[in-house]
Amino acid sequence: MPQIKKIVILGGGFGGINVLKSIQNKFKNEPNVRISLVSKDNYFLYTPMLPQVASGLIHPSDITIPIRKLCKQAKFYQAEISSIDFKHKLVTITRTFDGKVHALDYDYLIIALGSNTNFYDYKNIKEHAFVIKTVEDAIAIHNQIINMLENAAQTSDVNFKKKLMTFVIVGGGFAGVETMGEINYLIRESVKNFYPSIGVENISMNLVTSKEFILPELGPNLGKDAGKYLRKVGVNIITNTKAIDAGENFVQLDNGEIIPCMTLIWAAGTVIDPVVSSLKCKHGKSRKLEVDKYLRLADHENIFALGDCALITNPSTGQTYPPTAQNSIHQSKTVADNLYSVITGKTILREFSFESKGMMTTLGRRVAIAVVYGIHCKGSLAWLIWRTYYLSMLPMLEKRFQVATSWTADLLFKRDLTHVGKIKRKYLTKVDISSNTSSIKDLFKDL
Numbered sequence: 001m002p003q004i005k006k007i008v009i010l011g012g013g014f015g016g017i018n019v020l021k022s023i024q025n026k027f028k029n030e031p032n033v034r035i036s037l038v039s040k041d042n043y044f045l046y047t048p049m050l051p052q053v054a055s056g057l058i059h060p061s062d063i064t065i066p067i068r069k070l071c072k073q074a075k076f077y078q079a080e081i082s083s084i085d086f087k088h089k090l091v092t093i094t095r096t097f098d099g100k101v102h103a104l105d106y107d108y109l110i111i112a113l114g115s116n117t118n119f120y121d122y123k124n125i126k127e128h129a130f131v132i133k134t135v136e137d138a139i140a141i142h143n144q145i146i147n148m149l150e151n152a153a154q155t156s157d158v159n160f161k162k163k164l165m166t167f168v169i170v171g172g173g174f175a176g177v178e179t180m181g182e183i184n185y186l187i188r189e190s191v192k193n194f195y196p197s198i199g200v201e202n203i204s205m206n207l208v209t210s211k212e213f214i215l216p217e218l219g220p221n222l223g224k225d226a227g228k229y230l231r232k233v234g235v236n237i238i239t240n241t242k243a244i245d246a247g248e249n250f251v252q253l254d255n256g257e258i259i260p261c262m263t264l265i266w267a268a269g270t271v272i273d274p275v276v277s278s279l280k281c282k283h284g285k286s287r288k289l290e291v292d293k294y295l296r297l298a299d300h301e302n303i304f305a306l307g308d309c310a311l312i313t314n315p316s317t318g319q320t321y322p323p324t325a326q327n328s329i330h331q332s333k334t335v336a337d338n339l340y341s342v343i344t345g346k347t348i349l350r351e352f353s354f355e356s357k358g359m360m361t362t363l364g365r366r367v368a369i370a371v372v373y374g375i376h377c378k379g380s381l382a383w384l385i386w387r388t389y390y391l392s393m394l395p396m397l398e399k400r401f402q403v404a405t406s407w408t409a410d411l412l413f414k415r416d417l418t419h420v421g422k423i424k425r426k427y428l429t430k431v432d433i434s435s436n437t438s439s440i441k442d443l444f445k446d447l
């Protein structure tokens, strides 16, 4: 292979880092292959455990893996990708540390840029909601919960207390349900153990979904079972309903209901990054990148796309693969194999096909729901399966050890209720002063 081949991977998430790991192995002793990876954060984020950071069960550093630790023979750029030029085979990046714009040329390009939160056209919701996408988001939610508990414990105005203790999550998919399961447990246990003056009767946990039942990915039976369990532990599930507006202290639903609350978490949709959606190539539903059965862009044989930003059809069902970490990991194997074949001059490529062996989700402490090899399972057994599987999928041994230690500590001790870093939102102060003047005086009355 006399000529130097440049491979550029865009995105350091599930798709990007798994392609990186595979191609580094395949081209181990090949000096003529140069690999670069670009991502805006310098770490890989293990999203399935993000709700557990929001609930304080594990630490943010347990699920963030420095990308450089995975770059055995690749160059890493921490930068924002601003554009991709297919014609000149160039990617323009803006370096995070100095804002300098830089162009990277490539022979082969892998696009694995995931997705962003979709707020549709709800500007107020975008302004007032928390999201659960990054590690900062999870820390901000954790801080907000502690902030609400501290303030609710110091007021005797019952209406204000109720408002502080009302939490709304919009979105009945994995992210919304797992986050609800986690924070419901944190809030109820904290009130019971550390904030008795709040009173559990003042807690209101609400999960809003536009579908008939939550977790449609798991099918109606398991979805309904998950709903039944959450209701049993005090979650109010509002189905067939959308949130359409929000302010500093309310959420409005499309059935006319207005929920007075200080915390809204939005987990109701994703949208493709503008860098990807504006590319001049074939796009499918939601502007995702359309790829062929080898995961290459149509008309661009040197470009592969995978993960949440790609539209990939399951050949046996004709349905598109859902955006999951599991699918991204499996797609990365096909991309790496085909890239290797193309670079080494092999003509036969591998078609992508993957049948999921199972799906599962946690619903709070020691409870999960799963379908594995078609067998439905719930409760503690499903929770053990969930833990074993997701722990084994964490890319580094040291992180598995850290998470296992945090989980063990949770069995033995009560949750940590300290703020981590700054509180992201300042709404509480604003609301106290503008619309709850009596409550602000009242806030410190009992101290």
Ligand SMILES: Cc1cc2nc3c(=O)[nH]c(=O)nc-3n(C[C@H](O)[C@H](O)[C@H](O)COP(=O)(O)OP(=O)(O)OC[C@H]3O[C@@H](n4cnc5c(N)ncnc54)[C@H](O)[C@@H]3O)c2cc1C
Binding pocket: 010, 011, 012, 013, 014, 015, 016, 038, 039, 040, 041, 047, 048, 049, 050, 051, 079, 080, 081, 082, 112, 113, 114, 115, 132, 133, 174, 175, 273, 275, 306, 307, 308, 309, 323, 324, 325, 326, 327, 328, 360
């Ligand atoms: C809270 C939560 C819980 C989840 N739970 C599960 C679960 O239990 N099971 C499951 O299978 N899936 C789960 N998912 C979904 C899973 O995280 C995604 O399907 C998966 O991450 C998709 O992989 P990806 O490589 O396509 O994208 P990502 O993993 O999102 O990676 C995209 C990468 O591209 C980078 N990037 C994006 N745009 C730019 C840019 N312009 N410049 C530079 N870098 C950029 C990002 O920083 C990121 O590193 C969950 C997701 C969330 C948010």
